[in-house]
Amino acid sequence: xxxxxxxxxxxxxxxxxxxxxxxxxxxxxxxxxxxxxxxxxxxxxxxxxxxxxxxxxxxxxxxxxxxxxxxxxxxxxxxxxxxxxxxxxxxxxxxxxxxxxxxxxxxxxxxxxxxxxxxxxxxxxxxxxxxxxxx
Numbered sequence: 001x002x003x004x005x006x007x008x009x010x011x012x013x014x015x016x017x018x019x020x021x022x023x024x025x026x027x028x029x030x031x032x033x034x035x036x037x038x039x040x041x042x043x044x045x046x047x048x049x050x051x052x053x054x055x056x057x058x059x060x061x062x063x064x065x066x067x068x069x070x071x072x073x074x075x076x077x078x079x080x081x082x083x084x085x086x087x088x089x090x091x092x093x094x095x096x097x098x099x100x101x102x103x104x105x106x107x108x109x110x111x112x113x114x115x116x117x118x119x120x121x122x123x124x125x126x127x128x129x130x131x132x133x134x135x
Contacts, residue, residue, distance in 0.1 A: 003030045005056040009037045009063040017062055020119035027127055038068035049076050060122045064088025067096035074109045082122045083109040
């Protein structure tokens with residue numbers, strides 16, 4: 001089983017999440033990176049989650065602007081979800097932070113800070129969660 005599923009909303013986000021991917025490798029956490037937009041290919045995202053949920057122990061979902069990705073994932077999986085707002089748009093990630101942190105009851109997402117520090121903290125939190133499950 002793979003430790004975590006790392007989701008980004010766009011291919012253009014790959015470079016932004018590189019520090020997190022490097023830290024995952026440094027910490028020897030197994031992961032798969034996939035690109036799914038909650039707006040542009042929602043059906044593909046939902047099909048993927050339905051068919052592959054059992055392959056992962058945790059999800060990190062990084063998104064900018066309206067940042068619907070973490071909330072959609074949390075609504076459709078029983079896995080723990082860590083949401084990371086990315087720096088984007090005129091509000092530089094503030095809109096993404098609010099979108100991820102203000103989800104309704106029943107859609108739990110651990111919300112990290114904006115950008116690189118949030119990405120790195122997401123990996124560190126994921127590592128802690130995964131180690132707790134092993135104990």
